Ligand SMILES: [Zn+2]
């Protein structure tokens with residue numbers, strides 16, 4: 001008889017809620033092995049018993065054939081005495097105790113198997129909007145605690161029917177231990193509520209089938225509030241000019257583009273161009289909104305993305321989306337359910353209250369959302385995905401940091417586009433998109449989110465990293481914590497460290513951090529920075545020459561003020577400016593110029609974002625903005641892609657050196673006088689910025705001997721600038737690091753803060 005061996009196996013990583021136990025069960029029984037498998041706080045534990053060769057085969061296939069959503073980080077084995085067990089069993093989950101080291105998986109788009117059942121009239125889940133399985137469905141948004149088991153999700157409220165329970169307990173079934181599994185007999189239900197104020201009992205469900213009725217309302221040009229995975233959306237017929245305009249007016253959102261949901265890839269391609277990389281992103285299990293070049297003939301209302309050559313498109317990611325799109329039979333606008341800049345609404349009661357003035361009807365269900373999670377936003381650059389907002393579908397998957405965290409870290413992030421990050425061992429858990437920390441509701445999301453992550457990943461931070469800006473609410477939160485070591489991290493250093501972490505590198509590099517605003521170590525506002533940076537430390541090697549921001553925050557909202565400040569700072573500027581921007585702001589131009597000159601309420605800034613603002617105002621793109629970065633976005637849209645000319649900018653030697661951004665604006669003035677078309681001027685400005693980055697990097701290479709450049713900061717969301725910059729740097733022999741998994745904007749700051757804090761810890 002063959003010698004029997006028994007091996008204990010421990011599997012760590014994303015192994016719960018992804019069909020790992022059924023996979024192990026099927027694999028072991030298929031090989032004729034006995035033993036057991038179970039979930040605990042550490043991940044998955046397995047014991048297998050059989051001939052040594054077969055156990056070896058099992059171990060090989062365990063890693064090679066793991067389920068699609070699993071992410072194995074480590075497998076360890078230990079020999080046990082054989083027990084001559086008779087079968088292979090699935091052990092019950094252990095009760096909560098001890099440290100929790102398991103990972104929770106992200107929400108995942110409906111899989112192909114579930115879609116087949118959804119459209120099969122013979123299937124008992126035919127047309128059921130909440131179909132899911134071990135390979136797909138809600139995860140992070142419904143998890144209240146770990147281990148990941150139904151009782152600790154918002155599905156606990158639904159008792160499984162006999163048939164669902166049978167599937168759940170059958171190791172051969174594809175819903176074996178699928179925690180959110182359900183069916184029309186036992187699971188969540190849809191309901192349609194009219195917001196019609198003339199009906200006394202507002203909230204009475206519509207008589208007909210809710211889904212068909214909701215689709216009919218959309219087709220009539222009505223606005224629908226739709227309960228999704230991570231919050232409420234507002235939907236409207238994307239082709240209907242009045243519906244989209246009405247949505248904009250009611251939501252108080254003037255220009256910021258809306259995203260569009262198309263039924264499938266073919267429908268998406270009728271709206272925009274999707275190359276293979278973009279198509280891969282669109283159809284990935286995370287299903288982000290993907291920014292794509294809009295097609296000329298796209299049948300989309302002008303109000304969807306005013307003045308924008310791009311369109312944000314996503315494909316259905318829940319069965320409800322699939323059913324709704326199939327019934328409406330045309331693309332719909334799908335935008336966050338909120339008013340203006342408030343966070344996305346996710347509780348039913350607040351939805352009824354907050355969205356009552358916007359939506360004509362509510363398509364809702366009774367499965368609670370535990371964590372508010374916005375849609376993620378991505379795009380591709382040279383065939384590579386780049387996340388601009390990392391949230392639903394990606395969170396809470398950790399980013400692995402090889403050098404690790406000597407002590408547990410909480411990084412509080414920035415003020416705008418806030419995320420926080422909790423990190424321990426080799427894992428950095430960057431949070432979902434929290435938003436702009438400027439109202440009580442967002443601040444509550446921030447503090448509650450931190451508590452939730454601490455519980456889920458059992459991290460008790462000893463080190464707390466924060467921005468240097470004393471007025472950021474995230475900074476104030478950090479400095480009020482007791483019993484922790486505080487680490488202030490400069491904003492642009494955090495940007496570059498974030499880019500390093502994104503690329504799995506430690507530096508040192510030349511860090512080019514171009515963004516709107518960040519507090520500098522000298523108390524001025526930085527934002528056009530050349531840093532010699534590693535993870536622990538940095539030196540400011542150069543920057544854009546500072547100019548005053550007349551009116552402070554008012555200068556951010558009104559780009560024409562930056563045009564005035566830059567004109568005033570330019571010694572070669574003609575005394576009598578014959579410019580439209582001056583005429584448009586005639587009544588205040590002199591006063592704002594005087595304010596800039598006196599330096600009263602006019603803080604100095606080296607911000608690249610403000611340089612773009614000044615250029616946009618000079619060119620007449622816009623004098624005031626309705627959302628962050630709007631002037632720069634529109635300046636990019638205006639630029640002629642065929643124009644390659646670049647305005648020169650002088651560098652004032654010194655340590656740090658200063659690049660004269662005002663020279664670019666002087667180039668614009670000369671071309672305006674010569675009546676050069678605006679698209680050509682816009683392009684020359686972009687190439688001018690790329691050229692000044694190239695010049696700065698050459699100086700940095702000369703001074704520090706560094707050959708790698710990391711590009712970070714929100715300004716690099718500008719594809720024209722990014723492309724021109726990368727081309728110039730690569731032509732000069734630089735290796736260029738870009739963001740991919742975390743945003744280059746302030747959404748990536750928390751990760752940067754966390755790795756800087758850890759690097760300083762290692763130095764101690
Ligand atoms: Zn599925």
Ligand SMILES: [Zn+2]
Nearest residue numbers: 161164183186
């Ligand atoms: Zn059922």
